[in-house]
Amino acid sequence: MSMTFSACTQSDALFLANVLKKSFDSDSEMAFGKGTRLGPPGYDDGTLCKKIMSNHALKKLVISYGKERCGILVYEDGDPSIIHYFCLDPVFIGKGLGTRIWETFERNKTGVWQLETPAFSLRNHHFYIKLGFKQIGEKSYELEATAFVFEKHL
Numbered sequence: 001m002s003m004t005f006s007a008c009t010q011s012d013a014l015f016l017a018n019v020l021k022k023s024f025d026s027d028s029e030m031a032f033g034k035g036t037r038l039g040p041p042g043y044d045d046g047t048l049c050k051k052i053m054s055n056h057a058l059k060k061l062v063i064s065y066g067k068e069r070c071g072i073l074v075y076e077d078g079d080p081s082i083i084h085y086f087c088l089d090p091v092f093i094g095k096g097l098g099t100r101i102w103e104t105f106e107r108n109k110t111g112v113w114q115l116e117t118p119a120f121s122l123r124n125h126h127f128y129i130k131l132g133f134k135q136i137g138e139k140s141y142e143l144e145a146t147a148f149v150f151e152k153h154l
Contacts, residue, residue, distance in 0.1 A: 001066035008060035017049035019072050023087035031120040080112035102131050110154050119146040
């Protein structure tokens with residue numbers, strides 16, 4: 001099946017909000033058990049989605065596999081370029097699709113790319129290391145939340 005990246009428009013906002021919620025809920029449940037809900041402020045009530053959609057410095061892509069929308073990629077070009085969110089609907093995780101998506105995306109990119117992922121998300125750590133990212137640090141946030149910072153030179 002083919003994979004496509006398309007610009008996220010206002011009509012994709014509900015999809016973006018749903019993928020953010022499902023993705024963060026899945027990661028937190030995997031780490032801490034069923035029913036656990038952890039994520040950045042506003043991820044679960046649409047506030048984060050509105051913030052992303054209104055930030056014109058961010059590039060927002062909807063990822064489709066075949067005819068099905070399966071994820072989102074939100075990033076900012078710069079030095080370094082920052083990946084703010086790379087989220088797949090959990091039904092697509094564990095099938096090699098995330099690796100294919102990233103390899104396709106990075107084919108036309110250069111420079112240094114950085115991202116953060118929750119310290120508790122071992123699945124994400126493994127995934128990004130497999131893609132060639134190196135952990136370069138960590139950041140602490142409110143409520144004892146910690147994120148690991150990863151970097152890759154393309």
